[in-house]
Amino acid sequence: xxxxxxxxxxxxxxxxxxxxxxxxxxxxxxxxxxxxxxxxxxxxxxxxxxxxxxxxxxxxxxxxxxxxxxxxxxxxxxxxxxxxxxxxxxxxxxxxxxxxxxxxxxxxxxxxxxxxxxxxxxxxxxxxxxxxxxxxxxxxxxxxxxxxxxxxxxxxxxxx
Amino acid sequence: xxxxxxxxxxxxxxxxxxxxxxxxxxxxxxxxxxxxxxxxxxxxxxxxxxxxxxxxxxxxxxxxxxxxxxxxxxxxxxxxxxxxxxxxxxxxxxxxxxxxxxxxxxxxxxxxxxxxxxxxxxxxxxxxxxxxxxxxxxxxxxxxxxxxxxxxxxxxxxxxxxxxxxxxxxxxxxxxxxxxxxxxxxxxxxxxxxxxxx
Numbered sequence: 001x002x003x004x005x006x007x008x009x010x011x012x013x014x015x016x017x018x019x020x021x022x023x024x025x026x027x028x029x030x031x032x033x034x035x036x037x038x039x040x041x042x043x044x045x046x047x048x049x050x051x052x053x054x055x056x057x058x059x060x061x062x063x064x065x066x067x068x069x070x071x072x073x074x075x076x077x078x079x080x081x082x083x084x085x086x087x088x089x090x091x092x093x094x095x096x097x098x099x100x101x102x103x104x105x106x107x108x109x110x111x112x113x114x115x116x117x118x119x120x121x122x123x124x125x126x127x128x129x130x131x132x133x134x135x136x137x138x139x140x141x142x143x144x145x146x147x148x149x150x151x152x153x154x155x156x157x158x159x160x
Numbered sequence: 161x162x163x164x165x166x167x168x169x170x171x172x173x174x175x176x177x178x179x180x181x182x183x184x185x186x187x188x189x190x191x192x193x194x195x196x197x198x199x200x201x202x203x204x205x206x207x208x209x210x211x212x213x214x215x216x217x218x219x220x221x222x223x224x225x226x227x228x229x230x231x232x233x234x235x236x237x238x239x240x241x242x243x244x245x246x247x248x249x250x251x252x253x254x255x256x257x258x259x260x261x262x263x264x265x266x267x268x269x270x271x272x273x274x275x276x277x278x279x280x281x282x283x284x285x286x287x288x289x290x291x292x293x294x295x296x297x298x299x300x301x302x303x304x305x306x307x308x309x310x311x312x313x314x315x316x317x318x319x320x321x322x323x324x325x326x327x328x329x330x331x332x333x334x335x336x337x338x339x340x341x342x343x344x345x346x347x348x349x350x351x352x353x354x355x356x357x358x
Contacts (some may be wrong), residue, residue: 008335011342017319039346045356046345049295050314058192062206066184069214 001029006036014043165229172220180220183229184213190316191237197311198241199248200300208244212237228322235326238308245304291352298348306341313338 006029012018013026030037163171163179165186171179191212196205215236299307305327312323324334346353 007339008332011313011335011338012320015313042346042353043342045353046342046349047314048356049349049352050299050310050345052292053197053295053299054292055189055193056196056202058188058206058209062188062192062210063181063184065206066210066213069210070217073214073218 001025003029003033003036006033006039010036010040010043014040014047166225169216169220169223169229170225172217173223180217183216187233188213191233194234194311194316195237195241197296197299197315198238198304198307199244200296204244204248208237208240211240227325230316230318231322231325234312234316234318234322238312238326242304242308294349294352298345301348302341302344306337306344309334309337310341310345 006026009018009022009026013023018026030040163182165183168179168183172183188209191209192205195208195212196202199205199208212233216233299310302310309323309327312318312326313320318326320331320334324331327334327337329337
């Protein structure tokens with residue numbers, strides 16, 4: 001084992017937290033490495049020094065203060081009345097929903113566009129295209145029916 | 161039979177106030193000591209420890225025993241302590257510029273330096289106090305995360321897996337962090353270490 005690898009194990013070795021196999025490996029290294037041996041002794045000394053610090057006790061009012069903090073906590077309402085308790089989140093969500101509804105209602109409705117593909121296709125219609133076709137020459141003549149058209153008639157003179 | 165921490169917390173979740181009292185009794189001293197060594201003010205340490213218990217109580221309904229109770233408890237405490245240390249760092253610097261020369265800051269009470277009496281007991285007492293002061297200051301000088309790692313490792317005797325979860329780092333990163341911290345302590349406490357290591 002190298003001295004570098006010792007760095008990750010030295011503290012666990014001092015604390016006795018190494019597995020048996022790891023401990024044996026560390027001890028094998030320590031036999032031949034005076035530097036690591038010294039470091040192990042110094043780390044042991046540091047942990048012993050840390051033990052010298054006294055333990056302090058919490059003040060007499062500690063528990064009472066914790067109880068007071070807990071008593072000051074707002075109680076959660078679990079009964080059916082809780083349903084009627086105003087909730088900012090629900091109020092916000094409801095107002096957003098209302099606004100959305102109003103906005104959608106105020107938008108002009110576009111004319112329904114029927115796609116070409118949706119148009120009905122008439123097949124085998126009982127319609128004689130040829131016989132219903134009027135030659136262009138016929139269009140130059142005024143239709144007989146037009147003589148009765150009131151708009152095209154000259155005003156007739158009334159007999160004196 | 162002593163109920164485990166997890167069992168007590170599950171009982172608190174079920175509405176048993178007495179179980180909360182047991183947890184409070186079991187962990188108030190370790191928590192106050194951990195926080196005191198982190199923030200160096202007894203009053204602040206107690207305030208933070210009370211906040212930890214309040215947060216545990218608040219979270220009782222959502223508690224799931226997915227990790228050790230101590231991991232959860234000290235994670236809350238460590239986060240509060242680290243935030244507090246960072247918030248007060250600038251404030252402390254300002255105060256220390258105007259503070260009188262003191263020999264001890266234990267329990268937050270500043271005591272003016274006194275000249276040693278001829279009496280041997282008092283001299284011995286002063287030597288011990290100076291020694292403790294050196295140890296405290298050596299811990300205090302560590303960067304916050306290293307300090308938290310040393311305190312959780314040395315005083316709470318938590319295993320590496322727990323400490324790495326609390327500090328949110330890998331186990332190998334924690335080992336490296338602890339090694340650096342102990343190296344710093346070894347240097348800071350060199351006069352005391354040299355005597356003890358002989």
